Amino acid sequence: MNCTEFLANLTDYFDAKTAATLRVELERHMGGCSHCHVTVDTTRQTIEVYRNNELFELPESIRTQLHQAVLKKCANLKRKKAHTA
Ligand SMILES: [Zn+2]
Incomplete structure (x- = not known):
């Protein structure tokens, strides 16, 4: 396999249905x-970003920070209301 053949089969490398024999050939070429x-590394990162955007998934750390920020805001509002009442 040469680089042209490798790039032609690149998307198959990320496809779970790709035959194991083709995967082995792709990995052998990539190794040398x-x-x-x-190219595979970059493509993999691009696919991961795309997948994350598609699912609107936030990283756990950001989600926790947002959650805490919202809770804090609510707590402050409640406190203010209690003082005015
Ligand atoms: Zn190559």
Whole structure:
């Protein structure tokens, strides 16, 4: 397999249904070709970003921070209301 063939099959590498034999060939080429290795890394990151956006999933740490910020805001509002009442 050369770089052109590798790139032609690149999307298949990320497809779970891809035949194991093709996957082995892709991995063998990637192991000896830094250019294709970088391409796969970049593509994988792009796919992960895309998937995250698609699901509107927030990282756990950001979600926790948001949650705490909202709780804090609510607590402050309640306190203010209690003082005015
Ligand atoms: Zn290559």
